[in-house]
Amino acid sequence: xxxxxxxxxxxxxxxxxxxxxxxxxxxxxxxxxxxxxxxxxxxxxxxxxxxxxxxxxxxxxxxxxxxxxxxxxxxxxxxxxxxxxxxxxxxxxxxxxxxxxxxxxxxxxxxxxxxxxxxxxxxxxxxxxxxxxxxxxxxxxxxxxxxxxxxxxxxxxxxxxxxxxxxxxxxxxxxxxxxxxxxxxxxxxxxxx
Amino acid sequence: xxxxxxxxxxxxxxxxxxxxxxxxxxxxxxxxxxxxxxxxxxxxxxxxxxxxxxxxxxxxxxxxxxxxxxxxxxxxxxxxxxxxxxxxxxxxxxxxxxxxxxxxxxxxxxxxxxxxxxxxxxxxxxxxxxxxxxxxxxxxxxxxxxxxxxxxxxxxxxxxxxxxxxxxxxxxxxxxxxxxxxxxxxxxxxxxx
DNA sequence: AAAAATACGGAACAATCGTTCCTGAATTAG
DNA sequence: CTAATTCAGGAACGATTGTTCCGTATTTTT
Numbered sequence: 001x002x003x004x005x006x007x008x009x010x011x012x013x014x015x016x017x018x019x020x021x022x023x024x025x026x027x028x029x030x031x032x033x034x035x036x037x038x039x040x041x042x043x044x045x046x047x048x049x050x051x052x053x054x055x056x057x058x059x060x061x062x063x064x065x066x067x068x069x070x071x072x073x074x075x076x077x078x079x080x081x082x083x084x085x086x087x088x089x090x091x092x093x094x095x096x097x098x099x100x101x102x103x104x105x106x107x108x109x110x111x112x113x114x115x116x117x118x119x120x121x122x123x124x125x126x127x128x129x130x131x132x133x134x135x136x137x138x139x140x141x142x143x144x145x146x147x148x149x150x151x152x153x154x155x156x157x158x159x160x161x162x163x164x165x166x167x168x169x170x171x172x173x174x175x176x177x178x179x180x181x182x183x184x185x186x187x188x189x190x191x192x193x
Numbered sequence: 194x195x196x197x198x199x200x201x202x203x204x205x206x207x208x209x210x211x212x213x214x215x216x217x218x219x220x221x222x223x224x225x226x227x228x229x230x231x232x233x234x235x236x237x238x239x240x241x242x243x244x245x246x247x248x249x250x251x252x253x254x255x256x257x258x259x260x261x262x263x264x265x266x267x268x269x270x271x272x273x274x275x276x277x278x279x280x281x282x283x284x285x286x287x288x289x290x291x292x293x294x295x296x297x298x299x300x301x302x303x304x305x306x307x308x309x310x311x312x313x314x315x316x317x318x319x320x321x322x323x324x325x326x327x328x329x330x331x332x333x334x335x336x337x338x339x340x341x342x343x344x345x346x347x348x349x350x351x352x353x354x355x356x357x358x359x360x361x362x363x364x365x366x367x368x369x370x371x372x373x374x375x376x377x378x379x380x381x382x383x384x385x386x
Numbered sequence: 387a388a389a390a391a392t393a394c395g396g397a398a399c400a401a402t403c404g405t406t407c408c409t410g411a412a413t414t415a416g
Numbered sequence: 417c418t419a420a421t422t423c424a425g426g427a428a429c430g431a432t433t434g435t436t437c438c439g440t441a442t443t444t445t446t
Contacts, residue, residue: 022308026217026220027219029404040424040425041405041406045405100308111305111366111367112217115215115366116216125367128367153377156377156380159378159381162360167355170360171359173307174304175317185353188349191385222432222433223433224433232393233395233396234394235393243435244434
């Protein structure tokens, strides 16, 4: 008996990801959301509750999207070391080409909010754990296949990779546009494998 | 013929650093500043102009303090590799012991503001350049003294070090309290030297 | 002592914040 | 058609935002 929803909730969430990613939580106003999502104030609050709930939902969706593509990458990878370089090279490409560089939504949120919002802190921490596990499994596989040096323990390498990924995303967020800087970092990172 | 200032401007700036570091720019209200600095609203605005100017002054002071201690560390260092490990170990100690972990004020500011405030972007970028140069000079010296492997170029290693330092500070800001995580990262980093 | 200058606390500002509510139009199912 | 539900738009909410201003107290210099 009801009118059907005219907007796609997931599409709206994708829009929310965009603007929260770009401006941060505190930097995004309710008016920004109305403008960017194309929803009315009322629809927005009826659908998502409030700003914090919308943010959490956006961040979780972003996380899922990234984890999915990360898993897919490693599943289809013949060479693990190549796959790892692809991840970093992709991050570099995004950092250089984005006219407005947004870095990583998860990293940005961790820095801005993890200390002050326990719910965000949990998401960030879970994400770290899961990504680390994915890296760790991949490294192990790579070591078994003789594609990655086993002079370092897989867990240790995984954490190291995660750390450098965060660093590069911060660099991007800070607006670094010199490809050589990224390439130098990558060169050092992969000297370890 | 004038009354003298009753508060120390530098001490007030140190207080401002504390609260901006903890809560971020957008997360810190004028009332927060009044409460934490112990100044009246009027004195605060008379002395520092406005919130943005106060933030810029705070960040610059923080930068100077850090650069000074960084330079001092390397000047007095007999062994460069040891000095580098000290820097990271110190960051880890701070990350673990701080009941409320604040990460690095410069990294936090880069993530929150560099995209949206050109003045902050310039500070962040300058800082990156200067720190990178300090690291680079130190690495070169270390390589000359045979304390650091010269399989990697100094500039590349310097950027790599900077990147990992950023990463660790993000990890701290995200609330990571597991020492093993940091130690694993450090182990990988210094396997390269 | 008089005059000049500054710090102070607090009132007050307009603007914006996130949020709620109301109205009327649109669309669906029975 | 009727009833039910959701839409959009905008008015309005109280709270908080960053900022300004004023009156008074305090201190310094002449």
